[in-house]
Amino acid sequence: MSELVRIENLKVYYPVRSGFFNRITDNIKAVDDVSFTIEAGQTYGLVGESGSGKTTIGKSLVGLENPTSGKILFEGQEVTQIKQKKAINYNKDVQMVFQDSQSSLNPRKTIGEIIAEPLKSFGVPNKIGAGYGGERSFEQSKVDERVLELLDIVGLPARTISQYPFQFSGGQRQRIGVARALATNPRLIVADEPVSALDLSVQAQVLNFMKKIQRDYAISFLFISHDLGVVKYMTNNIAIMHNGRFVELGTTEDIFNDASHIYTKRLLSAIPSLDVSQREAKRVYRKKVEAEFTQHQDTYYQQDGKRLRAYDLQQVTKTHFVALENGGV
Amino acid sequence: MKEKLLDAKDVSVAFKIAGEYQTALHKVNLSINRGEVLALVGESGSGKSTFAMSVMGLHNPEQTQVTGSIKLNDNELIGLTERQFDKYRGVSVGMIFQDPLSSLNPLMKIGDQIAEAITVHDKQSKEVKNRVQQLLLDVGIVDAKRVSQQYPHELSGGMRQRVMIAIALANEPDLIIADEPTTALDATIQAQILDLIKEIQLKKNAGILLITHDLGVVAEMADSVNVMYAGQIVEQASVEELFNNPKHPYTRSLLRADPSDVNPGEDLYAIPGTVPALNDMDHSKDLFLQRVPWLNDEVVNAPVSEELQKVNAQHYVRGNVWKTFEFEEPVNNEEQV
Amino acid sequence: MWQTVLRRVLLMIPQLILVSILVFMLAQLMPGDPFYGNLNPNSDLATIERMRHAAGLDLPWYEQYIKWVGNVLHGDLGTSYVVNKGWAVTRIIGQRIWPTLSMGIIAAILTYFLAITQALLAARNENKLIDRALMVWNTMTSAVPSIVFYFIMMVLFVYIIPIFPISGTGIDDSQNFTTNFFGNLSYAFLPALTIALFSTNSIFQYLRSNLLDQQAQDYVRTARAKGVQIKDVFRKHILRNAFLPIASGIGYSITGVLGGAIFAETIFGYPGLGALFVQALSGRDYTVITALMLLQGFLALMGGLLSDIISAWVDPRIRVK
Ligand SMILES: Nc1ncnc2c1ncn2[C@@H]1O[C@H](COP(=O)(O)OP(=O)(O)O)[C@@H](O)[C@H]1O
Ligand SMILES: Nc1ncnc2c1ncn2[C@@H]1O[C@H](COP(=O)(O)OP(=O)(O)O)[C@@H](O)[C@H]1O
Ligand SMILES: [Mg+2]
Ligand SMILES: [Mg+2]
Numbered sequence: 013m014s015e016l017v018r019i020e021n022l023k024v025y026y027p028v029r030s031g032f033f034n035r036i037t038d039n040i041k042a043v044d045d046v047s048f049t050i051e052a053g054q055t056y057g058l059v060g061e062s063g064s065g066k067t068t069i070g071k072s073l074v075g076l077e078n079p080t081s082g083k084i085l086f087e088g089q090e091v092t093q094i095k096q097k098k099a100i101n102y103n104k105d106v107q108m109v110f111q112d113s114q115s116s117l118n119p120r121k122t123i124g125e126i127i128a129e130p131l132k133s134f135g136v137p138n139k140i141g142a143g144y145g146g147e148r149s150f151e152q153s154k155v156d157e158r159v160l161e162l163l164d165i166v167g168l169p170a171r172t173i174s175q176y177p178f179q180f181s182g183g184q185r186q187r188i189g190v191a192r193a194l195a196t197n198p199r200l201i202v203a204d205e206p207v208s209a210l211d212l213s214v215q216a217q218v219l220n221f222m223k224k225i226q227r228d229y230a231i232s233f234l235f236i237s238h239d240l241g242v243v244k245y246m247t248n249n250i251a252i253m254h255n256g257r258f259v260e261l262g263t264t265e266d267i268f269n270d271a272s273h274i275y276t277k278r279l280l281s282a283i284p285s286l287d288v289s290q291r292e293a294k295r296v297y298r299k300k301v302e303a304e305f306t307q308h309q310d311t312y313y314q315q316d317g318k319r320l321r322a323y324d325l326q327q328v329t330k331t332h333f334v335a336l337e338n339g340g341v
Numbered sequence: 342m343k344e345k346l347l348d349a350k351d352v353s354v355a356f357k358i359a360g361e362y363q364t365a366l367h368k369v370n371l372s373i374n375r376g377e378v379l380a381l382v383g384e385s386g387s388g389k390s391t392f393a394m395s396v397m398g399l400h401n402p403e404q405t406q407v408t409g410s411i412k413l414n415d416n417e418l419i420g421l422t423e424r425q426f427d428k429y430r431g432v433s434v435g436m437i438f439q440d441p442l443s444s445l446n447p448l449m450k451i452g453d454q455i456a457e458a459i460t461v462h463d464k465q466s467k468e469v470k471n472r473v474q475q476l477l478l479d480v481g482i483v484d485a486k487r488v489s490q491q492y493p494h495e496l497s498g499g500m501r502q503r504v505m506i507a508i509a510l511a512n513e514p515d516l517i518i519a520d521e522p523t524t525a526l527d528a529t530i531q532a533q534i535l536d537l538i539k540e541i542q543l544k545k546n547a548g549i550l551l552i553t554h555d556l557g558v559v560a561e562m563a564d565s566v567n568v569m570y571a572g573q574i575v576e577q578a579s580v581e582e583l584f585n586n587p588k589h590p591y592t593r594s595l596l597r598a599d600p601s602d603v604n605p606g607e608d609l610y611a612i613p614g615t616v617p618a619l620n621d622m623d624h625s626k627d628l629f630l631q632r633v634p635w636l637n638d639e640v641v642n643a644p645v646s647e648e649l650q651k652v653n654a655q656h657y658v659r660g661n662v663w664k665t666f667e668f669e670e671p672v673n674n675e676e677q678v
Numbered sequence: 679m680w681q682t683v684l685r686r687v688l689l690m691i692p693q694l695i696l697v698s699i700l701v702f703m704l705a706q707l708m709p710g711d712p713f714y715g716n717l718n719p720n721s722d723l724a725t726i727e728r729m730r731h732a733a734g735l736d737l738p739w740y741e742q743y744i745k746w747v748g749n750v751l752h753g754d755l756g757t758s759y760v761v762n763k764g765w766a767v768t769r770i771i772g773q774r775i776w777p778t779l780s781m782g783i784i785a786a787i788l789t790y791f792l793a794i795t796q797a798l799l800a801a802r803n804e805n806k807l808i809d810r811a812l813m814v815w816n817t818m819t820s821a822v823p824s825i826v827f828y829f830i831m832m833v834l835f836v837y838i839i840p841i842f843p844i845s846g847t848g849i850d851d852s853q854n855f856t857t858n859f860f861g862n863l864s865y866a867f868l869p870a871l872t873i874a875l876f877s878t879n880s881i882f883q884y885l886r887s888n889l890l891d892q893q894a895q896d897y898v899r900t901a902r903a904k905g906v907q908i909k910d911v912f913r914k915h916i917l918r919n920a921f922l923p924i925a926s927g928i929g930y931s932i933t934g935v936l937g938g939a940i941f942a943e944t945i946f947g948y949p950g951l952g953a954l955f956v957q958a959l960s961g962r963d964y965t966v967i968t969a970l971m972l973l974q975g976f977l978a979l980m981g982g983l984l985s986d987i988i989s990a991w992v993d994p995r996i997r998v999k
Contacts, residue, residue, distance in 0.1 A: 061527045061529060216610060240528065242600055245600035246600075283601070284535075284561045285601075286560045286596070286599065294561075298532055
């Protein structure tokens, strides 16, 4: 397995202004010193409650936000700042799919124009396959051809090309978002809550589809979600995030079978189960975890002003890391 | 003997669209007992909210036809005037909505919004302040004093939904309708809100109509389940029956689409197609069968009796296809929306 | 909150300086000056030059500006050369400002009162006869050119149904408006009503469509589910939310009075600042003109400030803690 993206000690702070002169008086530490690695062809899950900083990591990774400090390496090359990303046409390799397909698709553009956008900037690859690095063409006829091909890949009819976003259902719009992200043969797609707004039946379509393009084109995903059920099905590795910090990190099995941090346990205990016979037991367990979480915060967190700040990660096994003092022993 | 709280018979709803009435709900029968949680589940667009709004009498009378009978505590609701409905809304039945941010008035203090639910039915009510504080405490908001002085945007999503629940509870209604109460919330907050609803329901012995598209929520909360598709009930069962012994192809398809118990190596079952548009619904057929590609036209178009078929005393299903229905293996469902 | 207001007020200082320079330059660009044209035709060029020199009009513009600003800061806006020859400009404005201010306030109150009642009526009866009628009326008033509209009002209320006193006859130009405040106020009513009727339509259209938008919002459903009657939902919930985007305009509409007054005052012979402006303009009484433009600039800035304060006051979401 080869490393595709490495993130080292990433920090993204948003300034808080206040006082008479509107000076920066504080920072929101949206992302506070996280490191992880995404392998080629794998799906990395990023899980946490809303406000924990997931989207901010995604945005820094695709170049919609400049990190405050830390490093982002793409195949060993530094691409931390937006400037560095622009210099190597990084976005032909890294694209994003947003949760809210409604607002991320320009309502005044046709689907054809929306999908063609990245092709106009980065050219049409001559061959399909993740990260194809060869010749790229900017001819209009090639662009049109590629748009049709993409619509076919995401299972939408050719006439879609001249239609507008409002004419589609949520699931269809999500596929259009995926088609746009796929246009340039990226190697990594950051998928920010891609199915959170969808019905079960449509969610299944989109998830199957993401798995299929991963198989066919060896694409990597950074899969952001607060739904652990979906994450379990989709990912190989998972980072659990709380207040801008990673509290636990490991393979999907590590997290689901061997969760060590109380925050992870709390997330897991909140997943509704389809097993009706277990529900009372689960409710009792959930209450117990919640009590542990609220009563023993000093065991699991450092205090940082009013905010809970997770400890630095400690290695437990080869793949499994937990943010506990002394690794929880 | 269980006490029947809500009894809906043959409830149909049609909306006036481009000058013509189109049926959104077709002859829905369901009843809720006191102290029971009844889940109404189905994909979006299947008619769940339309049913809830009929019980609340909140459809626009100029654009909507509601027929059939809805009785709450033996009082008929269909045909009430607006003024009569105003007296019963918020008193006999309280409602919780999906998005607690947009469901609260952004310009009004939390305390005032809860107080309004009390004073609108009881102008002279003294002690309103105390009751508001008590309601906030009841829904688990500890610093009630401060929160009642705040505005909706100053609260988290979970807190806002607690406030909505406090509003619904203000007059201790017999029936609480919760329309996707946790869909907009994080899983941890969802669990807390569901636990809170359960707790309240046990304490007040209220009936709950819980509307959701999330089967996990159903499994956690419901005593009985009604599965709705294209404006009709297709399966009606106790919660154990529904999950252990699902019958209707729609219910079974939904359960198979849920990723939580599927091996990551396998594809999920993705139901092809979508809920049909209102003008494309022939309610004499089992409309879901159109979305089962391997059934032949004869089966798909066969007329279906209005009565649900009995499986056992706790379990009723629409049509007959469930008796022989099998998934086609291997499931082939690529690239369909 | 107060900190923000204070910051905004301090920010106004550089803005005011800019406005004053602009106003001063505009005055400079105006053709001619009071000493050509309006003086005794017999006076010779040398006399005029002497008078110009005495008034400092032969200095370079920046020196004139600095001198002028210095005077302004001391409350000295110069003396009128034409309109009320020899009077201090502050005195003229001090006298004329009351009629205009009272007319402006009456006009603003009437405008919002008419717009709100009409919009509520229309929205509550969407697509019914009354809604359609109000739409037609308001489209009409917005389509008619203002001059035609003012003349219709004039003819209607002065000759056909003369219920309002019309000024030219009543108010004495030289008499202080405040000494007979309420008597004089009655003269303000007709021009104010005219301004209001004419400016209601845009607020009406906007408010009506806001009301309809707000009516479809989720919080309305919540209020209905509590058992609040629809008319109370409008009153207590919808109106305030629909009014929000308009509220910030109130500040501007009060200070925009001067602009609207020019027309109304001239037509109805009402002796306020608007009429003064026209008089001063035709007489090239440019100390008066400059003072009025400065006042207008100041009012515009105050309007902006007022609007911000109003917005923050009605909308807790933009209130700064
Ligand atoms: N542009 C921004 N300016 C200020 N704060 C922001 C901005 N974007 C996000 N934040 C804050 O950063 C934190 C993390 O946000 P986000 O990455 O969106 O979380 P998540 O995606 O996990 O819900 C939150 O506290 C959020 O309010
Ligand atoms: N006021 C209305 N006017 C016209 N059509 C409506 C109206 N309300 C709902 N519908 C339609 O009725 C169907 C059922 O909607 P709804 O009850 O909201 O479904 P659910 O709550 O199950 O998602 C949908 O096709 C929807 O578009
Ligand atoms: Mg996010
Ligand atoms: Mg609904």
